[in-house]
Amino acid sequence: MGEAVQRRFLGVTAALAALGMTATLSGCASGSGSGDVTLKFVAADYGTSAANTSETYWNNLARKFEEAHPGIKVDVHVYAWKDVDREVSEMVARNEAPDIAQIGAYADYAKKDKLYSADQMLAIRTQANFLPSLSDAGKVNGEQFGLPFIASTRLLFYNKKLFSEAGLDAPETWSDIKRDAARLKERGVRYPFALPLGPEESQAETLMWLLSGGGGYTDDVGGYDIDSPRNIATLTWLRDDLVGSGLTGPVAPGKLDRAKAFDAFTRGQVGMLNGHPTLMEDAEKEGVEVGMVPLPGVDGPSRGSMGVADWMMGFKQNEHRAEIGKFFDFAYEDENVLAFADEYDMLPVTDSASAQMETDARHKPLREFLAALPNSQFYPYAKTSWAQASEALKESIGTAVEPGGDPAGVLAEIARKATQAEQAE
Template sequence: MRRRRFLGMAAAGAVGAAGVPALTGCGKGPGSADVTLRLVAADYGSPGAHNSSKVYWRKLADAFAAENPGIKVDVTVHSWNEIGKKLTDMVDAGDPPDLAQVDSYANWAAEGKLYKVSELLPIPAQAEFLTSLAEAGEVRRVQYGLPFVASTRVLFYNKDLFAKAGLNPKKPPRSWDELKSAARTLKQAGVKIPYGLPLGPEEAQGEALMWMLGNGGSYVDSVGNYTINSPENIETMEWLRDNLVTPGYTEPDPQRVNRQKLFDAFTAGEVAVLNGHPTLMQQADKKGISYGTGKLPGRGGPAEGTLGVADWMMAFREHGHREECGKFLSFVYEEKNHYDFVSQYGLLPVTTSASERMRADEEQKKLWPFLDQLSSAEFYPVGKVSWAGTTAGLKKTIGQAAMKGGDPRSVLTALQREADAAEKAGS
């Protein structure tokens, strides 16, 4: 089965003869009033901590206004639990913000509510985005979403628990068989959760996809058709059911277990192995956990790819501030400003210059394994208008496929039918 790399070359889009978008009809002409852009953004700070994204955006907005008299930016920051509904309500009421930073964009792009990236940024700024990310911002081959930050996934394992079980603490499992063998040994040594399998509604679609990638599967094929119930994916969920869940090497009911619960258990020394992103690294460091990382295990060896996740910036057409939006976005993605954000929150940059800076920054050395994988990572097909509904179904039910007594073929086929129906309705 050919597996589609969801990301590829950036689409440059229509540009002016001088190589920059034609920004006419919406600028601030002589004598016109000052413009205040409204930005709605997500909060990357820890709950209850003092590292809210509000601080970053306030400083950035003030610096931008100082350099661009006549343009102000009013930023509202919401938690990830709230921002989706808040933004949707604004759009549905006919009063979207000028700019939004959230985790999806395709529905609004398909409805004609967003500016094309080529209408906002000059070619040099467009070319700064990593080629492995730019295509994921496209809907029907036109780029509307600007990647904001990214992350990839690696295997984490607790070195102390490995040593306690007599396993080599310098050698993470590289294949499914090695993982199963390690899980059995860890269980016999009294480890509470040998493998953390979060197939609950928080991010079941991500955990499942990581396992599918290790068996040559994915959610879509090379041309974007859904392949949720492919033979490879069915085989993957059968293996999880029979080799990890049924023998008791995971929590008893993984379909009800969310990722953060297992992250917390890992940092408490109760989970030996699990897939994670840079946030888990920060949490484990704070708790003094001795951990190692490695590539995701695959059916016959290390998986060829890994899961990549990106969040998105977009500009709405409703209020007509195209030129001002473009200026602010260019400012946001300047190397210093972009790097300040990603380095603060342990995330991966989406521009070439900021990536090169992270690669040279010894203080960010722990992020290098994640950065190394970014060019080969597979991202969710967020440019498909049907993806929002499809991922909701995956979160809700795909975990059932791997449960003891579960029927992977039946579960995945039902999800395939729902995805195909949503795709047909969206087209």
């Protein structure tokens, strides 16, 4: 039994064992007396238009919850991703915190004692059902405040038609990437390997490569390790062997945003790039046959992949701990988790929903992403300084891999800013 399977088996076992326990931690919370309670719920919109806005999902879920829990109302407010974190921050600053928020970060609120911990809100079976790697990513000083809501992982995508025409197999090592990209360039492929290190989401692309080189943003004890020798070596390889060899296309990586790279892939202009489930679906709609493999490493496939998670949290201000817990227990039921994941091609964050997705033929295209999730590495979400560190990365990481760039110097400056922000917490 592999490590990922063992971890999932243990998580499911714990969750099933907990089902026999009648007491729940949320059941003994304050705020569960008589009288109606209205929970203000703020969420991010994962939709791309009015036709698939997340507001529809949350309004439907709220009505079902209200029917099952007389006396508790849910007032839903959905904002675009570019606005939602700021909106919640402003609400908290006005002393008008929502009861529940589904947003991108929780650590700052947890460190300011604005949030209930998971074990103050959730039934034991709900908390035990989260994938362990995601539970860990939601912890501050060993206590869980961020509840993972939805997740995604990344794989290396390649255009099967372009690879077949060039007589290439899927890459397994960095050397394979360089060889395949060179062959694709010879055949006139516009972006042999699309490397989006522009300001849109370069912190994600960077982390994927650092992990494949055996490094990352933090060390084994959670401290920043941005300018480690392994990270410098990874960016040096990108500078010299990929960018410097002219294998990344006509747009400099530091000027190439993820959206433009993804669009070029759906138009058949990209041989390889790092992608997520939504890109898979978009490409196949345009007739691009997609191959997917774990991101190659120096000597073989990487042992870990990058994961991304978004977060739920319960605010203390209105003292609705019990009602918040009941809503969370309802929202994390398998039917509801899978409905949202299906709508937006994302991955569930619970053991039981993941097990259902693995065995359902409808979800076969997502299985490779799902298999990567338990061992994925995440951003250092527990650090309030991560927001500043991420901005520093997006501003300058592209310059590290351009011809004549200075990987060591760029990483050292990013590390300095991250450490400075950490010390200011």
